[in-house]
Amino acid sequence: MIRIKINRFLGLTASTALILLITGCGYSFTPTGEHIATRIKTVFIDTFSNRTSEAYVENYLRQAFIDEFIKGRRFKVVGKPEMADAVLKGSVKSLTISHLSYDINNIAMEERVTMTMEIIFEERDTHKIIWSNKDISGMEDYQITDQLTSENSRRNALIKLSNDAAEKVYRLMMSDF
Numbered sequence: 001m002i003r004i005k006i007n008r009f010l011g012l013t014a015s016t017a018l019i020l021l022i023t024g025c026g027y028s029f030t031p032t033g034e035h036i037a038t039r040i041k042t043v044f045i046d047t048f049s050n051r052t053s054e055a056y057v058e059n060y061l062r063q064a065f066i067d068e069f070i071k072g073r074r075f076k077v078v079g080k081p082e083m084a085d086a087v088l089k090g091s092v093k094s095l096t097i098s099h100l101s102y103d104i105n106n107i108a109m110e111e112r113v114t115m116t117m118e119i120i121f122e123e124r125d126t127h128k129i130i131w132s133n134k135d136i137s138g139m140e141d142y143q144i145t146d147q148l149t150s151e152n153s154r155r156n157a158l159i160k161l162s163n164d165a166a167e168k169v170y171r172l173m174m175s176d177f
Contacts, residue, residue, distance in 0.1 A: 035176040036074075036130055040123065043075040044084035048117075049091035057092050060159050061117070064166035065090075072170055086130060090119040093135075097154075100141060113157050114139040119169050131173045138165045 045065045048058035065088060069077050078084050094116045099108040116137040121130045142157035144150045 040085045041076060042078045042084045043069055044078050044081045044087045046087055046089040052092055052095040054095045057158055060162040064162040068166040068170045084124050087124050088121045090117055092117050108144055110141060110143055112139055112141045115161055121173055136169055
């Protein structure tokens with residue numbers, strides 16, 4: 001009788017341990033900005049400066065950062081700097097376009113846009129820098145067919161590049177890299 005209880009107990013313990021091992025095992029790293037003071041709850045995403053001749057790229061970037069901060073849910077994005085605990089600001093330092101491929105008539109068929117920017121995330125009152133990087137860069141390729149399609153492709157590439165950059169910067173910022 002005692003032996004049956006011990007076997008049942010050991011079997012139940014082994015089963016429970018196996019279930020916990022299977023369901024609880026696995027490493028996940030989701031940075032949540034533990035290094036950022038908990039008093040920082042609201043963020044204003046400032047207008048980006050644009051040191052390039054490419055129109056609207058600063059708007060694409062700002063919107064991408066707003067979307068990323070909202071998606072991250074660590075901070076509440078506010079519409080005015082005086083309502084914020086911290087401010088994210090940045091500038092587009094350079095934007096270059098290079099040809100990647102050509103057709104048989106030596107006309108460009110594909111281009112790559114490369115953007116370099118500077119990002120600063122600081123406390124609003126003290127201007128203490130929480131995180132910064134002076135050389136964040138990214139690139140995106142797009143097809144060229146005709147003038148109208150090429151402009152749309154370029155705009156879409158800039159929007160995608162902005163979204164990718166915002167995601168990358170947000171992850172780096174939350175990870176303290």
